[in-house]
Amino acid sequence: MVSNGLNGHTNGNNHPPVPIVDLAAWTSGDDQYAQKVAAEKLATAASINGCVGISGHGVDPAKLAEAFAMTKKLFALPYSSKMLAPHPDAPVPHRGYSGTGRENAAKKTETEDWGGTANKTDYEALIDFKESYEIGSQNNKVNYNIWLPEEVFPGFREWGLRFYWELHRAAMVTLDALMMGLELSDEEKRSIKGLHSGHDHQLRLLHYPPIGVERLKDTHASRLGAHTDWSMFTLLFQDEHGGLQFLDRASGEFIDAVPQDGVLYMNIGDMFQRVSNGYYPSALHRVVIKSPNAPRYSIPYFVPPRSDGMIEPQPSRVLRDGRQKYEPVTFKEYSEQSFKAINSY
Numbered sequence: 001m002v003s004n005g006l007n008g009h010t011n012g013n014n015h016p017p018v019p020i021v022d023l024a025a026w027t028s029g030d031d032q033y034a035q036k037v038a039a040e041k042l043a044t045a046a047s048i049n050g051c052v053g054i055s056g057h058g059v060d061p062a063k064l065a066e067a068f069a070m071t072k073k074l075f076a077l078p079y080s081s082k083m084l085a086p087h088p089d090a091p092v093p094h095r096g097y098s099g100t101g102r103e104n105a106a107k108k109t110e111t112e113d114w115g116g117t118a119n120k121t122d123y124e125a126l127i128d129f130k131e132s133y134e135i136g137s138q139n140n141k142v143n144y145n146i147w148l149p150e151e152v153f154p155g156f157r158e159w160g161l162r163f164y165w166e167l168h169r170a171a172m173v174t175l176d177a178l179m180m181g182l183e184l185s186d187e188e189k190r191s192i193k194g195l196h197s198g199h200d201h202q203l204r205l206l207h208y209p210p211i212g213v214e215r216l217k218d219t220h221a222s223r224l225g226a227h228t229d230w231s232m233f234t235l236l237f238q239d240e241h242g243g244l245q246f247l248d249r250a251s252g253e254f255i256d257a258v259p260q261d262g263v264l265y266m267n268i269g270d271m272f273q274r275v276s277n278g279y280y281p282s283a284l285h286r287v288v289i290k291s292p293n294a295p296r297y298s299i300p301y302f303v304p305p306r307s308d309g310m311i312e313p314q315p316s317r318v319l320r321d322g323r324q325k326y327e328p329v330t331f332k333e334y335s336e337q338s339f340k341a342i343n344s345y
């Protein structure tokens, strides 16, 4: 039988833990040799399952604590207040507040490689039990921000934008290291960097309410069904409850991304899988229920490319692999097709 993700077990221990890589050489200091060594470690780790824990990422712990405090305060507002900034009933702008049960993440994923005994149809029946709030750059005119009135949550807007740009810095360091580890040409690196002005990224605040004993009996309740992200990659902070898991492709089992102080989890998304011609696999991940009576908070920062940017396997990777594994696609085309697969819009 397929695990419904309720117990959080990974059915044995025949799999490696999520690797942890230190990027301090990139965030403090300019020792180029140390940077190269760290980039190589990052690339090797990311090539296994598309997921890596990153320490030395440079995000100030005090700012992170503030971010979790702001996230808790936001979701503690009455539903009627949160609905003053509603996510529209449309894919764009992907901004503002969405209530619980709105999204079915398992449906939006392109992979058919579910590993082990897992079956995509079983995952599709899951209803995600979470609420979220999406924030982006003020300069993004397509995905424009949807804010709560200032008096409903004073300081939220100002903090949200500040934190968005704080995570942008960590994201660009990660991108540079991931590109160096791929051994791309300078021109390839420049063109990928050109897809990331910073205005297309997305800061998501997430709250998974206590699921409760009654709902636990419902085999279709999970915190977040298995899916891949569409982004190039995603940075993610979670609270002490844990529950995030990644698919270990060799064993077909999900492995815990164990919460650790000072560590964020990075996962490769569908776009980097394409750009790297499959060297970095898009990580299948989910959130299981570790502590049903406690709320869980997490903060992902998605790093998608510019919407009209062409996403294609880089020539140097294709040359190495002897064949091109993916057709070129713009992120806009890709995400429009993928959005159609989510049943809540």
Ligand SMILES: O=C(O)CCC(=O)C(=O)O
Binding pocket: 204, 206, 224, 229, 236, 238, 244, 285, 286, 287, 298, 299, 300
């Ligand atoms: O909450 C988490 O840990 C994971 C969130 C996630 O995967 C997503 O929002 O795409």
Ligand SMILES: [Fe+2]
Binding pocket: 227, 228, 229, 285
């Ligand atoms: Fe995700």
